[in-house]
Amino acid sequence: MSTTATDSSSTPVTAVAASRGYRTLWRWHFYAGLFVMPFLVVLALTGTLYCFQPQIEPLLYPHRLVVEPRDVPRLAEDTLLANARQALPAGSLATTARISSRADRSAEFIFRLPNGEKQSLYLNPYDGTVLGTLSVEHRFMQIDRMIHRKLLLGKLGELLMELVACWTLVMIGSGIALWWPRAGTTLRGALVPRFTLRGRPLWKSMHAALGIWLAAGALAFVVTGLPWTGSWGKHFKSLSASVNLGSPPGSWGGLPLHSRLPRGAAQLSAVVGNAADSQKAGMDSMPGMTMDDLPLPQIPWAAGAATVPQSQDAAPTVWTLGRVVTQMRALGLPDDYDVALPASASGVYTVSYFPPDPKLERTVYIDQYSGAILKDIRYGDYGAVGKAVSYGTSLHMGRYFGLANQIVCAGLSLGLATLAFTGCVMWWKRRPAGTLGAPGRDRAIASMRGWKLALVLLGAVFPLMGVTLIAVWLADRMLSGRPLQPLAD
Known part of the structure; x- marks a missing residue:
């Protein structure tokens, strides 16, 4: 949700203005919306396209x-x-x-x-x-995905989109608080736009009603997307794995992670076909690598931190891709999975199955010489966090319940883009020429301990967000001309 507030042209001005802390919430909602709005439109459009990837790509190619x-x-x-x-x-x-x-x-x-x-x-x-x-x-959908995740700006874009997600939480929370029915306002009046109004009050009514209907979906989008971010999400995954709540413990199956090169390794690698550049190939199968390091298009989140094993010392025989496919069929995986091929003499076949139903997710490591299954990771092996993120990811991507899930995600995404547009219109109509148009302060400073505590907790959980919260607070105090005061005041 973007800026949602009232002004001198709105009906309940006096009652609303009398609410202690209202303008403080409005200012935070304004700052969050001003930062988030343009990125929210990008996220909405790219996310909607990516949601329909299974239908779009066959039409493109x-x-x-x-x-x-x-x-x-x-x-x-x-x-x-x-x-x-x-x-x-x-x-x-x-x-x-x-x-x-x-x-x-x-x-x-x-x-x-x-x-x-x-x-x-x-x-x-x-x-x-x-x-x-x-x-x-x-390819088109990969570019769309990279815009969605990092704006094609690499690590900088990844951090920026992570900040957008965090500030969206501020925008949602402050938007709900601003919407909350006050004296003289019925619940129905707060949930249904008042199309009898004109001008900015009409835009405000539409914005507020649409925002509250989309709040739960927007919150779900943010929460389910954050575990995939490049900074916070990566650390969250490592932390979850370290306390056995994410990746399964001992995900390499307790087998040694190092092995001697088998007899005839060069000839065997030539048979496999990946020995053209052994130095470059070795980069794809170094000891201690995780699933996230492998050249796989899609990997279950909970398996991403799993350490990849290496093939064991064996006789000069080779397990081919065809035998892996036959093996997977016997294990109940007939279709729609990816296989990372051994990239060196000690590499393994890594099978990654990332279906719409998280309970069917599977990651299998196979020795490239003996065909032995070094580890078979299934949904039941995940920790509680890994299971929750798997379901959230499937819903976030519009995969869990087919076309209906895609339509719901598209509706939520386009609804959020509409919120950004209506918030921008409201701001433009209220904004005095030549100024930023930030809402004025409350004359009486309200304690708002609950709101401040929520911001402190948000900054503690998301450190990057915490830094920007402090920066915005300091800038607001300096630009307003009011002497700096502690945040707890």
Whole structure:
């Protein structure tokens, strides 16, 4: 929610102005809205698009992603992977296979080219014909996702969007407090816009009513998105794992994390096909790496902090991708999962299954020589936090209950964009020319201990947010011309 307040043209001016602390809440809501509004529109639009990725991508790239079903068996995964390697420049490293048994979908393999670029290559699964390539980093939905997460600004953008999420909490809390029905206002009057009004009072009525209807959804969006942020979310995941509330304990299965290179390692790696650049390949399977370090498009949140094991000392045999697929089918995973391929002589096959239903999430590590399952992580192995985040993620992305979930998320997102627009209109109509137009202060300073305590707790939980809260408070005091006073005053 953005700025929602009254002015001299509104009906309940006297009653509202008399409420102690009202203008203080209004000022915080104003500052939060002023910062959040433009980013909220970006988040809403990019989030809505990404929510419909399964429908959008086949329309954008039909000649690569979609094939004509045939009444013949699909080629073996090893044959398709060999064809893919032959179609790319020498030195290209196969990093990931995307496994799908849908009759109308192509086979996809992700490579790192000699110049470092990541590229997806698509083949017809029935005859092995190469259908084309797409840049992993520059395809439309990936760009949309990176705008949503970090505004294409790298770490700076990631931190900025994290701040936006935190300030949205301030905006929601202050907006609800401002909306709360006061003397002479009925609940129905507060929940339903008064379309008989004109001018700014009409915009205020629409903004306030829409904001309260969307408050719960906006709060859910923020709470379920924060665990994926690059700074706070990363530390939250590590903390959850350290106290056994996130990733499962001993997620490498208690097996050694280091091993001697097996006999004939160079020849075996040549068979696997990932020994073109051993130094570069080794970067993908260093001891102590976690799931988040692997070249996988999607990973269950709770499994992200799990340490990746390494293949054990074994006889000179090799476990192929085709055998992994057969193995997964026997374990109940027939479709729609990703396999990170071994990138060195001690690497493993890592299977990541990230379905709409969190209870079915699965992460499996397979020794590349013996085919032994080093660890099979399932939803039941997660801690309480990991389970909650898994459900929140599925709902946040519009995946949990199909098209209906997508429509609900799109409605919430576009509703938030509408709130940003109505808040901007209200501000523009009230703003005196040549000024910022921040709401004036209450004449009598209210203690507002509950509000201040909430801000202190918010700043403590989100340190980056705490720094900006202090900065805004100091700037507000200095710009207002009032002597600085302690926050607890």
